[in-house]
Amino acid sequence: MQSEILCVGSELLLGQIVDTNAAYIGTQLARYGISLRRKQTVGDNLERIVRAIRSALENADVLIITGGLGPTTDDLTREAIAKAFDEELELRPELESELREFFAGRNYKFSESNLRQAYQPQSAQHIPNPNGTAPGVWMRKNGKTVFAMPGVPHEMRAMLDGFIIPAIQEQRGETEILVSRVLRTHGIGESALAELVEDISLNSENPTVAPLIYQNTEVHLRMTAKASDEAAAKVLLDEMENRLRERVGDYAFGIDEQTLPAVLLDLLKEQNATLAVAESLTGGLLEASLTDIPGASAVLQGGVVVYTNEMKMRLLNVPAEVLEKHSAVSAETAIAMAEGMRALSNADYAISTTGEAGPESQSGAKVGTVFVGIAGSKSTFSEELQITGDRDRIRKRSVLAAINILRQHLNEPRQ
């Protein structure tokens, strides 16, 4: 089965918005092993949309269209599909009633232009849209299949995953679905992780396991299970997740949408512990990444950013002789900052960061040298990092590394 994608919208063509829909559809088609030959984007012009549809169906069995299903006269995808198949549009009374109900239920005024969304090509079936007013279009004719979805990303995704992929699977005689889960790791490189789980990924056909770099700082293990339904897939994925976690150990910190800051805050909450943060090179970024999580204030007491030596001494009581003897970028300073922050805030744990983010070295230390300090009731320690890259990357990697160091510390067996 060969497929093509067609995106409709002048704003896409002119670069006023970047097209993320096509990337999502491409990813989903690849997951289901459906060959994608080409993606086209055209503006809101009937003749050009028709030409693009015909051109796609010369090569492909299935065409997936997004965009152009709204209520305005610029929205021409319905007309274009009909014309490409030499059909007319017809009003579907059941769609009209649904639309009128939708508007009445929200006390919106129903205007005649909204009626455009109740039309479909003669031999098409509509695709229900649970998240909006624009129904999709599903047409099978002359051995070709066309699906059309609205361009609004969350409407498009729901329709693709909930209707179109299952319809394609049925057409291919596939009764099983694919469900994915990612296990997120931090602190281990892609090739090292791939090697660590090599025998599992080579010997497991269902779920399949593949490592993927995520935003340059994490490596994800993507598990994809094939099963008759979601529940059966969940059993397979749970079992594989356990096997991988056992192998990967503490590099693994969460699944799917669980980010490092969220996992750390959850862990602290479980342990009834509070946190405070003292930053130098990360300049507020560590604090901001934690306060980004709703409910952070229940755990996070606060933080300080101390760029200058004077501020390190005044706010955090870092001893002058530590700064003189070891410099601001040192394990000793990181520890003194964390201890000072813990005392200042009365929090159970404090994290500190100090280092050289560049572009030029202010401290004499090599750019990318970073010390993370952790102070807790039982132990106080620091770790040194060497991070390559530019200022932005050094700061962001320091933040995630610092969070991960405390996370791993909290996971250690209690003495």
Add this chain to the structure above:
Amino acid sequence: MQSEILCVGSELLLGQIVDTNAAYIGTQLARYGISLRRKQTVGDNLERIVRAIRSALENADVLIITGGLGPTTDDLTREAIAKAFDEELELRPELESELREFFAGRNYKFSESNLRQAYQPQSAQHIPNPNGTAPGVWMRKNGKTVFAMPGVPHEMRAMLDGFIIPAIQEQRGETEILVSRVLRTHGIGESALAELVEDISLNSENPTVAPLIYQNTEVHLRMTAKASDEAAAKVLLDEMENRLRERVGDYAFGIDEQTLPAVLLDLLKEQNATLAVAESLTGGLLEASLTDIPGASAVLQGGVVVYTNEMKMRLLNVPAEVLEKHSAVSAETAIAMAEGMRALSNADYAISTTGEAGPESQSGAKVGTVFVGIAGSKSTFSEELQITGDRDRIRKRSVLAAINILRQHLNEPRQ
């Protein structure tokens, strides 16, 4: 003149990377008034690239291709252009020497696969690539023009703006170039700004002036000048920028790449003044947006994040009676935080933020209520903001508003 775009790369088609190149090219073509009919994306497959090129040239006079010019056997754009025009590739000795020199100069090993980049279709000219090893391809034949550029965004942009657009302009008999500049404003809505400069934008044909919303928080006035060269365009743009600044007043804070945090830090540096920051709802984000600018440490003494009342009292000496009487989300608390921070840091100025970011109100204040406090040697004041939207938007808008309030204060005539 009708144009099309073709993006080559399986990683684009499969959604592993989102295509920003096509958006950039689309924007530039629109600026120059070149009609764009369609954009296609195909994977690294010779037959499909050839088919896409031929399909594009059926409708368009000019085809702009990105991607597929690298040194690996996956990079097939050169072969495809040749094949689409029924030509062969030929080795260009001058390109081979350039490549060998490039590698020798960097002590890189030159492998035979790199030689692929020295080939061009027989009747093509190469396009110099100042930023990488892959030369572009420029071919005019049978009334059609094809340009091919590498997919690396900064190489692509330099080649498009520096070579391809001028070549297209020449082909169209246009001897003039277009140069743009944006004047960035904060604190005024799009329609209010458009109204404020309406007579200027209606009556000015060169430069043209158009307002554009930027990331939901700023409105930019884009000036586009048509002139014989950069210097002549600069004269026109300088004059228009002055007229607009006079009209827009202090809403305008910078041009082009000048961000609000960078402008504030520059202003403080000019006035030999230092800054410290005390944050509640913005949780480190204000500090982080300032420390994101290289050299920030020369101006920024540091900051604190004080989520809890206890921390506000302990670190910043916010009086307990202020918190009790007015609550943590109040003008009085914002002022006490700013004053406390200024005292703690010895900085010339302090900014504070306190407010309710949601999702649920912790303080009793309405979600989106924010107070910014400013403390300086001459005056101390606060401003109240009402920001709609989710937690992320409320935090980010608060940060920019706080920076803008101090910027405007620093710009006021000295008493």
